[in-house]
Amino acid sequence: MEKEIPVKLHVQGIFTQLVNRFKNSYLSYFLMYNFYYLSWALFSSFISVYLLDKGFRPSDVSLVVSTSFLASMIFQPLIGVLSDKYSLKLVNTILFALAGLGGIYFVNANSLIELIIGYSFVLTLINGTNPIMERIATTSPYQYGRIRIWGTIGYALGSQIAGLIYDFISPSAIFITFVFTMAISIIGLLGTSPSTGVENKEESTNQSQGFFKAILTNKKYLYYLLISAIFFGVTNMGHTFTPAYFQSEGLNVSVVSIIVSLAVICEAPIVLFSYKFMDKIANKVLLIIAFCMMIGLYSIYAFHLWMPLQVIATFIVKHPAGMLFIMINLKVVNTLVDAKYQITALALVQTCRNLSSVIFQNIGGQILNVTSYQNMFLCALGVIVIGLAMTLLFKIPTGNDKGLFH
Secondary structure, eight states: OTTHHHHHHHHHHHHHHHHHHHTTOHHHHHHHHHHHHHHHHHHHTTHHHHHHHTTOOHHHHHHHHHHHHHHHHHHHHHHHHHHHHSOHHHHHHHHHHHHHHHHHHHHTOOSHHHHHHHHHHHHHHHHHHHHHHHHHHHTSSSOHHHHHHHHHHHHHHHHHHHHHHHHHTOTTHHHHHHHHHHHHHHHHHHHOOOOOOOTTHHHHHHHHHHHHHHGGGOHHHHHHHHHHHHHHHHHHHHHHHHHHHHHHTTOOHHHHHHHHHHHHHTTHHHHHTHHHHTTTSOHHHHHHHHHHHHHHHHHHHHTTOOHHHHHHHIIIIIHHHHHHHHHHHHHHHHHHSOGGGHHHHHHHHHHHHHHHHHHHHHHHHHHHHHSOHHHHHHHHHHHHHHHHHHHHTOOOOOOTTSOTTO
16 A cells, blocks of 8 residues: 555656646647647538538528528627637637537538538637637747648648548548547647736727727728628638539549648648748738639639649649738738727628628529539639729738738
């Protein structure tokens, strides 16, 4: 007995040391960020394929996805309020756990209304926690790019794993896997030590109120909201239906999952080397580049060019253009909006993004009900061209003096 006590104390001491080393370690941020995005990809990458294979129409797919955007738009402010009132870690842990439970519900959902409720519940929690995840990454003791890159890798792995599970196990097994990967992300989250952001609640409240008074006078920012809504709405519609489009062209799900995964990986250089170009190229030029990339991609889809060319264009454009616009968004808001209002301004961009996604998801689904994928992409191309025209007329400072990405 006397020997057992020192052994137990020794084991407890080792365990305590491991826990202390895990706290706020790079490993904890890796697990949190990597498996968060991996879970996101698992749950959403093949939703169009999953629903169509269950016998639902494209318009039903649009209804499921657009409802999730609408729910996210409604509940995201509430999640923000909870994050301000309580610790970021506590809020995220609860929301991650609820998302896992939502995954269990979705596995057993069969009717359209059940699928809408389950998908909206999970995506609302994941979308709602995304700004908090960005906040945690920026307040970590590590360089933002070193944390954010694991999100890219995680999403790519999730898309690939989802395709393999879909083909070789069963479609419903994807959502069971989602529950376990969310649990791993929670383990990582518990090891982090993010800033709670509750030090200046009264000041933050006054800033938010001041923002809504000042926003109507910031015409450039309002104009930018329209530009960003067009870009995000059309590209999110493309993200939803591209896997099903490739499947309709004769590619099986595992091949489509490889394409989606590699397309996500292709955004990695944009993230890693953002400090080399984001602060050197003017805001307007960056916006033009992003719109031109999407015009090229949707032109190739719409005119049904050579399939290998469509795949290559998907690699080069699909996710890199979206990641570029996310970084442009940070820079543009930093340029146009006073520093004390920027968090609220970014939240409003996210709200407009969700609203436009609801609109374009339904438009895309209705188009596919009566015609082809090529015509849907042709319509998307027309909208993107309008967005480019608006960008060309946009008078905005370069923003190159901000040094955000160094």
